[in-house]
Amino acid sequence: MLYRENGQFKTSYTADQQIFPILQDRVAIGALLAIAFVIVPVFGSEYIFRAILIPFLILALAALGLNILVGYCGQISLGTGAFMAVGAYGAYNFLVRIDGMPLIGAMLLGGLCATVIGVLFGIPSLRIKGLYLAVATLAAQFFTDWAFLRIGWFTNNSSSGSVSVAGLNVFGLPIESPVAKYLFCLSVVCVFALMAKNLTRSAIGRQWMAIRDMDVAAAVIGIRPMYAKLTAFAVSSFIVGVAGVLWAFVHLGAWEPAAFSIDRSFQLLFMVIIGGLGSIMGAFFGAAFLIVLPILLDQVPHWFGIPLSTATTSHLVHMIFGALIVFFLIVEPHGLAKLWSIGKQKLRLWPFPH
Amino acid sequence: MKMNDMAAAGPAVAAGGRQIGEVVLDLQNISLRFGGVKALTDISFDVREHEIRSIIGPNGAGKSSMLNVINGVYHPQEGRILFRGEERRRMEPHMAATQGIARTFQNIALFKGMSVLDNIMTGRNLKMKCNLLQMALYWGAVQKEEIAHREKVEEIIDFLEIQSVRRTPVGQLPYGLQKRVELGRALAAEPTMLLLDEPMAGMNVEEKQDMCRFILDVNDQFGTTIVLIEHDMGVVMDISDRVVVLDYGKKIGDGAPDEVRNNEDVIRAYLGTSH
Amino acid sequence: MGFFLETLFGGLMAGMLYSLIALGFVLIYKASGVFNFAQGAMVLFAALAMARFAEWIPQWLGFDNLILANLLAFGVAMLLMIVLAWAIERLCLSKLVNQEGITLLMATLGISYFLDGLGQTLFGNDIYSINVGMPKDPAMILESTFEGGLLLSKEDLIAALIAAALVAVLALFFQKTATGRALRAVADDHQAAQSIGIPLNRIWVIVWSVAGFAALVAGIIWGSKLGVQFSLSLVALKALPVVILGGLTSVPGAILGGLIIGVGEKLSEIYLGPFFGGGIEIWFAYVLALGFLLVRPQGLFGEKIIDRV
Numbered sequence: 001m002l003y004r005e006n007g008q009f010k011t012s013y014t015a016d017q018q019i020f021p022i023l024q025d026r027v028a029i030g031a032l033l034a035i036a037f038v039i040v041p042v043f044g045s046e047y048i049f050r051a052i053l054i055p056f057l058i059l060a061l062a063a064l065g066l067n068i069l070v071g072y073c074g075q076i077s078l079g080t081g082a083f084m085a086v087g088a089y090g091a092y093n094f095l096v097r098i099d100g101m102p103l104i105g106a107m108l109l110g111g112l113c114a115t116v117i118g119v120l121f122g123i124p125s126l127r128i129k130g131l132y133l134a135v136a137t138l139a140a141q142f143f144t145d146w147a148f149l150r151i152g153w154f155t156n157n158s159s160s161g162s163v164s165v166a167g168l169n170v171f172g173l174p175i176e177s178p179v180a181k182y183l184f185c186l187s188v189v190c191v192f193a194l195m196a197k198n199l200t201r202s203a204i205g206r207q208w209m210a211i212r213d214m215d216v217a218a219a220v221i222g223i224r225p226m227y228a229k230l231t232a233f234a235v236s237s238f239i240v241g242v243a244g245v246l247w248a249f250v251h252l253g254a255w256e257p258a259a260f261s262i263d264r265s266f267q268l269l270f271m272v273i274i275g276g277l278g279s280i281m282g283a284f285f286g287a288a289f290l291i292v293l294p295i296l297l298d299q300v301p302h303w304f305g306i307p308l309s310t311a312t313t314s315h316l317v318h319m320i321f322g323a324l325i326v327f328f329l330i331v332e333p334h335g336l337a338k339l340w341s342i343g344k345q346k347l348r349l350w351p352f353p354h
Numbered sequence: 355m356k357m358n359d360m361a362a363a364g365p366a367v368a369a370g371g372r373q374i375g376e377v378v379l380d381l382q383n384i385s386l387r388f389g390g391v392k393a394l395t396d397i398s399f400d401v402r403e404h405e406i407r408s409i410i411g412p413n414g415a416g417k418s419s420m421l422n423v424i425n426g427v428y429h430p431q432e433g434r435i436l437f438r439g440e441e442r443r444r445m446e447p448h449m450a451a452t453q454g455i456a457r458t459f460q461n462i463a464l465f466k467g468m469s470v471l472d473n474i475m476t477g478r479n480l481k482m483k484c485n486l487l488q489m490a491l492y493w494g495a496v497q498k499e500e501i502a503h504r505e506k507v508e509e510i511i512d513f514l515e516i517q518s519v520r521r522t523p524v525g526q527l528p529y530g531l532q533k534r535v536e537l538g539r540a541l542a543a544e545p546t547m548l549l550l551d552e553p554m555a556g557m558n559v560e561e562k563q564d565m566c567r568f569i570l571d572v573n574d575q576f577g578t579t580i581v582l583i584e585h586d587m588g589v590v591m592d593i594s595d596r597v598v599v600l601d602y603g604k605k606i607g608d609g610a611p612d613e614v615r616n617n618e619d620v621i622r623a624y625l626g627t628s629h
Numbered sequence: 630m631g632f633f634l635e636t637l638f639g640g641l642m643a644g645m646l647y648s649l650i651a652l653g654f655v656l657i658y659k660a661s662g663v664f665n666f667a668q669g670a671m672v673l674f675a676a677l678a679m680a681r682f683a684e685w686i687p688q689w690l691g692f693d694n695l696i697l698a699n700l701l702a703f704g705v706a707m708l709l710m711i712v713l714a715w716a717i718e719r720l721c722l723s724k725l726v727n728q729e730g731i732t733l734l735m736a737t738l739g740i741s742y743f744l745d746g747l748g749q750t751l752f753g754n755d756i757y758s759i760n761v762g763m764p765k766d767p768a769m770i771l772e773s774t775f776e777g778g779l780l781l782s783k784e785d786l787i788a789a790l791i792a793a794a795l796v797a798v799l800a801l802f803f804q805k806t807a808t809g810r811a812l813r814a815v816a817d818d819h820q821a822a823q824s825i826g827i828p829l830n831r832i833w834v835i836v837w838s839v840a841g842f843a844a845l846v847a848g849i850i851w852g853s854k855l856g857v858q859f860s861l862s863l864v865a866l867k868a869l870p871v872v873i874l875g876g877l878t879s880v881p882g883a884i885l886g887g888l889i890i891g892v893g894e895k896l897s898e899i900y901l902g903p904f905f906g907g908g909i910e911i912w913f914a915y916v917l918a919l920g921f922l923l924v925r926p927q928g929l930f931g932e933k934i935i936d937r938v
Contacts, residue, residue, distance in 0.1 A: 013501045076731050124919060128926045130730045131664040135873045136922065138866070139915035146911050198492035202500065203475075203482040205489075210465045210476045217463035220425055221543060222451025222480040231486060262866075266738065273735055278467060311754055315746040322743025329736045330724045 019197055036186055041179045049178035052291060057185040058246045060287035063271040064196055064280060065239030070269070071278035072200055073232035074212030075125050079137035080240055080268045082121075082144040085260035087114040087241025088248035089154050092163055096156055103168050103175070107188075107245045114241020115234045117144070122233030126226050141262050148257040164254030181250050188246065192239055197280050199235060208232050209278070270321055274328055276337025285336035293317065374595065375403025378547065378579060379424065384433035386419055386603075393419040394430065397605045399598045401547070406573055406580045408590045410614075411600035412623065417583045418460055420600065421549045424581065425450035425457055451480060456540035457549035460583070462532045466525040470535050473524055474510055477542025478503045510538045514568060530561040537568060547579040548572065554586055562586065566593060591615065599623070635780055636895050642782075644891020645789040649847045650868035651875065651883035652796060653840040658877045659816040660836040661722065662730060666737040669865020670744035671710070671841055676848030676857045677748045678706040680757035699761055703845070710841030711834075713744075718833045726819070726829075745862060754859065759852040763787060788850045795846055799839070800880050812836060816878070870918035876928030885929060890914045 008023055010016040020026045044053065066080050091110025095101050121140040125133050148154050148161045155161045168175040175184050199205050207228040210218035219225055248255045267290060275286020294317045301308045308316070332338050379401040386394040394416045401407045409417045422428040423435070426447045435442045437453060456477070465473050482503065484496045511517055514534050519527060524535055533553060540548055553569065554562045566589060572578050584590050590597060591611040599607035599620045607613075607620040614620055650668060657665040682702035687693055717740060725736055764783040803809040814822040815832045823829050848857070851864055871890045875882025898910045921928070 013504045014497065017497075017500060017504070074731070076734065124923060128922050131734055131877070132873060132922055132926065134664075134734060135869050135915070136919050138869065139912065139919045142912040142915050146908055150905070150908055195490040198496075199486070199490050202489040202492060202496055203479055203484065204486060206468070206472055206476045207479055209468050209472070210479075213465035213467050214463045216427065216447070217459060217465070218476070219447040220427065220451060220457055220463075221477055221539065222448050223476070224446075224448045235486070266742075269735070269738070270742075312750065315750040315754070318742050318746030319750065320746075322739045322741065322746060325739025325742065326721050326736050329728075329732055329739070330721070333732065 017201070019201070033190070037183070041183060044179070044182070046178050049182045052295070053182055054178070054185055054251050056287050056291050057182070057189045058243050058251055059268065059271065059291065060284045061185075061189045061192060061246065062240050062243035063268050063275065063283035063287050064193060065236045065241075065243060066268050067272045067275075067277065067279070067283050068196060068200070068208070068239065069232050069236035070272055071276070071282070072205060072212060073208040073229060073236075075122070075229060075232060076130065076134045077137040077236075078134050078262070078265050078269065079121065079140035079144075081260040081262060081264035082137075082141040083114045083118050083237040083240040084244030084247060084264065085144050085148060085257060086117045086237075087111055087244030088255065088260065089148055089163075090114065090241070091245040091249065092165065093154065093156075095165060103170050103249070107242055107249075110245040111238045111241040114244065115238040118233045118237025118240070119230055122230055122237075125229050125233070138262075141265055145257055145261065160256060162254065162256035165249050166253070168249060175250065185246055185250060188242065192242065193280060196235075196239065200280065204228075204231060212278075270325055272335075273325055274335050276335030277333060279334065279337035281340065282335050282337035285340070289336065290321070293320065373403075373577075374405050377401070378403045378438055379581075380434075380436040381424070382434040382436070384420075384423060384430045384435070386416075386423060386428055386430040392603050393428075394423070394603045397433075397600070397603075399605065399608055401579060401581055402595075404573070404577050404579055405595040406569070406582060406593055408582045408584060408594040408597045409600060410584065410587075410590055410597060414602075415600040416603040417600055418551055419603075421457060421551055421581065421583065424549060425455050451543060454543075454546035455549065456543045456545035456547070458533070458536045458540050458551055458553055460551040460555065462529075462536055464524045464532055464536055464539070467523065469521050469523055470511070470516060470527070470538075471504075471507065471520045473535055474507045474538045474542045475503060477539040478506065480543060507542055510541050513541075513571075514538050515564075530557055530564075533557070533561075533565065534568070537565075541572065541576075544576075545578060547581065550580060550582045550584075552583050552585065554584060554589060562589065569593065636899055637892060638781060639785070640892035640895035641888055642785040642789040642891070643895065644888040645792040646847065646850060646887075647868050647871045647891055648796060648884045648887025649792040649843060649850075650865055651871040651887050652799060652880065653843040653847070654868065654872045655875075655877065655880055655883045656799070656836055656843070657840050658872075660812050661815070661833055663722070663733045663737060664730065664877070665840065666734060666865075667741035667744055668840065668844060668868070669862040670741040670748070671713070671844035672848045672851070672865055673857075673859065673862035674713070674744050674748040674848075675706055675710055675841065675845035676759065676852040676861055677752040677757065678709050679703060679845065679849055680759045680852060680857045681752040682706060683759065684757070695760065695762070703849075706845055707842065710845055711838045714834050714837030714841050717837055718830060722833055723830060741862075745859070749859070757852075757857040759849055759857060761849060761853055763853050784854060788854070791846065791850065795843065796880070796884055799843070802839075803880065808832075808835060867914060870914040872928075873918040874921055874928060876930040879928070879930035882928060882930035890917065893917055 008021075010021070015021070020029060040053070062080065062084060065083075066077060069075050069077050087110040089110075090113030091106040094109045095103075095106040117140070121137060124136040128136065152158075155163050170184060173180065175181055200208075207218070207223045208231075210221075210223055211225060211228045211232075215225060218228070244260065248259065252259060271286030271290050272283065273286070274289055275284065276282025294313070297308075297313050297317055297320070328335055377400045381400065382398050384394055384397045385392070397416075397420070409420055411417055419428060423430050426445045426449060429444055465476065468476075482499055484499055488494075488496050511520055514537065516531060516534055516538070519531060524532055527535065537550075537553065540550075550569070554565050557565065569580060569582070570593060573580050582590070582594065594611055596609060597607070597611055597614045598605060599614055599617070601619075601623040606623055607617040609617075650672065653668045653671070654665055657663055657668075679702050682705045683698045686701045686705070687698045692698075721736055721740065725733060764787070767780050767782050803812060811822070811827045811832055812835070814825075814827055815829060819829060822832075847864075848861065851861055855861070867890075868887075871886040872883060873886075874889060875884070875886025894910050894913050897913045898907075901913075902909050
């Protein structure tokens with residue numbers, strides 16, 4: 001009975017075009033942000049920050065970027081890890097080679113590097129579709145894996161491409177403690193999520209979706225396929241690149257190319273599918289799910305006194321993810337986000353059946 | 355004035371008081387092949403400003419291919435296309451849209467994942483000028499632009515009488531309404547020429563009447579030139595100014611409805627079987 | 630010259646094996662429009678089953694005969710692949726009929742993860758060996774023509790011959806048998822094939838079983854050469870550019886594509902590698918395929934797709 005839009009009439013298009021047109025949603029999102037920014041930093045433990053919240057936020061950001069490409073524009077990518085790597089190593093080079101480069105500047109420049117590479121590998125999407133494009137993006141994956149391992153210049157000539165950063169700070173505030181790292185990631189993620197949402201609800205978002213749903217019809221009403229696809233690649237890989245910077249700088253601190261292997265690409269694609277294709281919120285659901293499930297699988301058998309080896313757990317995780325992917329594709333292609341909105345729809349009517 | 359005089363007589367006033375104008379689209383000796391298959395052979399006809407020009411013919415006659423040639427989806431191997439007096443070079447479909455040509459499809463080609471409102475809003479994409487960064491911030495100009503276009507789109511929604519479904523994903527709509535939304539999306543671009551590919555296929559009589567009314571209203575109120583493919587002879591003969599008849603990729607008749615109705619070849623190829 | 634030829638032969642033989650895996654892709658794509666990303670996982674699964682059953686069956690039944698053990702293990706592994714094909718059709722494909730290619734691709738990614746997990750849960754995750762009596766010593770040929778002769782691995786040679794034979798058999802199966810014709814009909818148009826009474830589900834089970842068979846053979850050959858371990862499933866990633874190069878729907882394309890990639894990879898590693906700092910084998914095939922796609926999107930022998938509106 002509490003969740004109702006009855007009586008909330010819109011008197012202007014501005015009011016009707018808000019991100020959360022329903023009052024209760026606005027209250028809920030406000031409360032969530034307050035908890036995330038104020039309460040969690042006070043009560044969270046170091047383990048929660050390091051093992052759950054920080055990876056969750058960063059991978060959610062990467063999944064968000066990927067979702068723009070796959071979920072909104074319908075172009076598949078199996079090379080997300082590569083674009084994260086380009087972002088990370090790009091930012092690393094700016095940080096190391098330019099004195100006094102601020103962290104945020106390096107992060108954005110790293111994102112721009114990823115944009116350039118993303119657009120470059122997105123060019124084949126103008127000629128080829130679907131399955132073929134998957135292979136083209138795999139090319140990006142294998143090429144960058146190799147480049148950061150073998151080309152010394154990218155990694156400041158460190159052996160096997162492993163590099164590290166230290167002493168990060170933003171406007172003089174050190175990003176060293178888990179809480180500071182968490183708050184920094186949270187802020188970046190919030191800003192990008194809002195911008196991504198804005199893009200998807202404006203003209204360019206509609207162009208992406210038009211290309212996704214019916215590309216010939218989209219062209220016929222004046223959408224340039226090249227522009228729409230390449231902007232999707234650009235925006236997507238920019239966000240993914242920034243996520244790569246955060247993953248490398250903030251989460252790992254020291255990393256090598258294997259941190260952005262093809263497994264990472266698949267993991268992100270799974271987040272997007274399970275979370276919900278074509279949904280900003282879905283990226284968060286998917287990331288939460290993929291991070292929490294392995295931890296649960298690790299812990300729950302212990303509670304019941306059934307010890308599972310690490311290897312068995314990881315195989316089980318593989319099987320469960322695999323089965324879930326198929327399950328979601330068959331039953332609910334729009335993933336957890338769709339289940340969420342169905343739930344809200346039901347809540348709107350509750351306690352009445354219709 | 356009798357319709358069949360118009361082909362010769364330049365500007366004329368049609369039944370509804372519309373001013374039929376100069377030739378806007380002139381197709382000369384168009385031939386289109388897919389590998390060895392000839393889809394269109396040496397077809398010439400023209401379309402005048404503000405008129406309703408129908409293309410009829412049996413299945414597989416090349417009607418849809420003709421529309422695809424007009425808006426640049428297919429590229430004919432031979433022939434010239436003059437649009438507003440200028441010869442058209444090879445071009446991509448989105449360029450046809452910038453020249454003011456919009457169309458609907460035989461098999462509905464809506465964007466299934468989007469709502470009715472968003473579908474029609476995409477029709478206005480050429481008129482939206484904000485850049486990526488502005489959209490990401492969704493500030494000032496973008497919001498103003500969205501609202502301005504939203505108002506236009508709401509007018510179209512009112513015109514087509516689909517207010518109640520504006521938030522519904524188009525995939526969930528019944529067939530007849532989907533066809534209407536598709537027309538709405540084409541109209542949103544404020545085209546000067548509208549290509550309609552079987553807008554009434556699979557509709558019941560009431561839906562057909564509604565659709566006819568919309569087409570005539572569009573033609574009448576906005577002066578939009580309409581090129582129409584339709585199988586329902588009653589409708590074609592009723593609302594068209596001129597009709598071109600295709601059969602096996604060749605033109606076998608061209609002229610006012612009455613003229614076409616009495617054309618020997620046309621009767622043999624097409625009308626004779628059912629009328 | 631001798632060295633060049635050795636490299637060339639090495640490439641051709643590796644290429645033959647790529648072709649074998651690519652063939653699995655092409656078969657499934659032709660008959661069901663699914664780009665089967667799980668082909669690599671199937672190779673690993675089949676090889677694991679083969680390796681482990683060859684070890685277990687003699688223990689269970691208490692005999693000591695390598696040939697018999699291998700035969701029984703082959704039989705059991707093949708049976709397992711058929712069950713797998715059936716399960717995939719029943720639980721996954723039949724529920725995704727008429728979905729877009731991209732959805733199906735992602736579904737096979739899921740299958741691939743599931744199989745990787747299942748295989749290693751059932752059969753363990755160590756490195757296992759398959760011993761089917763492949764000769765390990767190299768042979769010298771053409772000693773009279775070249776100084777020092779040409780060094781050829783007998784194992785590679787036999788493997789390439791087996792692969793070639795299998796490719797030929799499958800091509801014949803497709804062209805000459807009634808089942809093959811039904812397969813091609815299904816590939817052309819699901820609904821039309823169904824309407825003339827071809828049972829779609831059974832055809833798919835057959836195709837996936839045949840692909841499973843190809844995976845098993847590929848798994849045995851690669852496994853006996855490199856050992857059976859997780860990285861085997863990555864071999865399939867090497868076969869992807871092969872399929873792209875050859876065209877998704879073409880059996881001869883898969884063969885020729887495999888040979889081109891195999892040879893190209895080896896030659897480029899040796900003659901171009903030094904300029905790039907080595908290790909270019911990893912991406913060379915992909916970049917080659919990608920470049921080719923830009924010129925000819927449908928691959929060497931693929932069918933050109935005309936968009937109809």
